[in-house]
Amino acid sequence: MKTIEIIRFELLYRSKKPVNYIYFIILFVIALLFSKLGVKGITDVSVQVKENAPLIIHQLTALLNLPLLLLTSAIMGVAVIRDYDCHIEQLMFTNPITKKQYLTGRFIGSFITMLLLSLAIPLGAIAGELLSSKPAAEFLPFSAGNYFVSYLIIVLPNTFFLSALYFAGGAISKKAVVIYTQGIVLLIFVSIMDEGVIETAKNLEVATLFDFYTLQLFNLQTKYWSAGEINSQLVPITGALVINRLIYIGLGTLALVLTFWRFKTTTQAHSAKKANR
């Protein structure tokens, strides 16, 4: 009951912030533009591959996940830090709520906000396809499902993973700098992993299990596909993919468990005598 109230208030709070709508619009426009221009050109597939082949949509989605992930630190980091920044924590933690209710409510409320924002990716990409000025012959029949499959494979787990990490960083440290540093380090880390480490790894099969964007993993699996196969096949859901995604969901869950364990509602009196209205 109280957890639901905390979620409700979190969503209400987020909905009052104009910046969140701006984030959505920006993401939507980026997705639309990339999709309208088409990413087929930047991948080395044969000309017979259609602009909206499932695998191409998957690559587009991976690319679009990046700006969303930059946003994650801004959204998730403040979920707990906000109370300390606003200096309202003493009022909050003298309420009869448990640490569990508080953290669960704040995480879920903020994560729902992230999910709503993330919908700008498939929706923008779909709009881009529909508004494309390329000849219809370049396209397979429109299928919204393909966009959402890639969304579920890439965007959802990745957003959860980073959301959990930023949430943990904010809740445990209670300092904004920690999140920003953590944000940059993490993104650089997963991106380097994807580009450098995995490409040069000796054992690609194993390395791609850790592939954050799942692009290398799919490259490996579809390396020998013909243009016809790329056009006709859905992105393959393999055991390796499932393990890959479970690894990231698991790491995110671990970060949340750590947060529940380490977070403290007791605070020292603020030495700064300036109450922040």
Add this chain to the structure above:
Amino acid sequence: MKLKIQNLSKTYPNGTKALNGVNLNISTGMFGLLGPNGAGKSSLMRTMVTLQEADNGTAVLGDIDMLNDKDELRKHIGYLPQEFGLYPKVNAEMLLNHFAALKGIHDKQERRRTVDELLEKVNLSEHRRKNLGGYSGGMKQRFGIAQALIGNPRLVIVDEPTAGLDPQERNRFHNILSQLGRETIVILSTHIVEDVKELCTQMAILNKGRILIQGNPKDLVKNMQGQVWEKVVSPDELEAIRQSHQVISDRFYDGQTLVRIAAASDPGNGFEPGQAGLEDVYFSHVNH
């Protein structure tokens, strides 16, 4: 309802001993906690409302172990911190409604009624839809008072509640507290002696983390009657008197100084008997 604190101590990580073996017995009614800046008032209050751990000691409210049974205690307390902030982009009604839900008022109608009543009580009804970021210091303080009263807590702890309130609002707030004090324990910290005199049936003086004296303000004043002496002196004389007598207070007045001292019997030397007041009780303990 009884609140009993025994041997409570707290040393901050930087070595400041904020509470040093505090003992208090508090029953239903208004309790004034008086002490100078840095006495430890806020530290004591924060410990009582689960925000801070004590190093030593016990605190019991009725049958609740205040230091260990935090979840249970939080159901029964209202707290107004000395300093706090609010979400700037949210209005009073929304935030108060949220707090009411967190306090456990699950019924929507009841919650609305509570919020309406409290906003009315602290005179914020007309500003209920205004974002809290636009509140003045006094309005913010009144919001803080309102949230401390949600759900009829058994123990209300207010830390320098009238700081920043204009005289009218201060009066209004004192009335709210007095009414509350009929059924609940209300602990009020302040360094304004006047407030304690007007409002409280029980009080204690805290200084440097220790309770110097506890009792009924009227009795404490009565005990001091006949022991206060005053005299108008020059600055030079004042220094000499400081050496030889226990000075309670000195007040600069028209180039001269009115000095008040505590003495069991007539100190002679031109001192006149003075009317004892709560201020004398306070200063004689704190300046001792």
